[in-house]
Amino acid sequence: xxxxxxxxxEAPPMDLLLEADPSEKMVRLYLDEGQCYVxxxxxxxxxxxxxxxxxxxxAEIKNIAVAETERGKGYGKRMIKHALDEAxxxxxxxxxxxxxxxxxxxxxxxxxCGFRMKSIDRGFFTRNYPxxxxxxxxxxxxMVRLEFTFQNPSI
Numbered sequence: 001x002x003x004x005x006x007x008x009x010e011a012p013p014m015d016l017l018l019e020a021d022p023s024e025k026m027v028r029l030y031l032d033e034g035q036c037y038v039x040x041x042x043x044x045x046x047x048x049x050x051x052x053x054x055x056x057x058x059a060e061i062k063n064i065a066v067a068e069t070e071r072g073k074g075y076g077k078r079m080i081k082h083a084l085d086e087a088x089x090x091x092x093x094x095x096x097x098x099x100x101x102x103x104x105x106x107x108x109x110x111x112x113c114g115f116r117m118k119s120i121d122r123g124f125f126t127r128n129y130p131x132x133x134x135x136x137x138x139x140x141x142x143m144v145r146l147e148f149t150f151q152n153p154s155i
Contacts, residue, residue, distance in 0.1 A: 001039050001046065001075055001078060002041075003040075003047075004040070005035055006036040006038050012048070013038060013048050016047070017048055017050075017065065022129065026128075033052050034052030035052075036049075036050050037083070039075055047064075048063065049063060049079050057093045058095070059087045059096070060098070061095060077109060080109070080113045083095065084113075084114075093149065094149050095148045096145060097110055097115060097145075097148075098143045098144065099146075100133065100135060100141075101140060102134070102135040102136050103140070113148070115148045116146060116148075116149075117144070118146055118147040119145045120144055122141070124141075124142060125142070
């Protein structure tokens with residue numbers, strides 16, 4: 001798998017981006033403010049993420065998604081590691097990532113990659129999305145925010 005930054009002239013893989021965030025308006029905002037990376041296998045896009053600066057010290061991984069047919073192959077973990085490397089190279093000290101309270105697999109993956117719980121934004125999804133989101137048989141209501149802190153950002 002190869003991961004590369006998407007050129008501004010290239011169309012982003014909206015189908016994958018919308019899997020991670022069903023609001024096209026929000027996705028376009030992230031794309032305008034961040035850098036989009038695609039993961040490819042044999043020149044076919046299998047994953048995507050957006051790395052968005054939050055401040056001088058922090059960035060956020062947004063819209064990370066792996067194509068349904070490609071899940072379970074370690075691509076998500078490799079994209080997170082790539083995003084962390086890119087953030088470190090850019091001089092960020094912290095990287096945040098958020099997911100829904102009902103996103104069990106994502107919560108486990110992010111913690112396996114070294115992220116720690118930071119906060120919960122109660123009612124985030126019910127406030128910001130007109131259509132209900134249901135995952136794993138549960139209503140997605142709260143945004144769970146996690147953070148990765150580089151031990152030595154200069155390495």
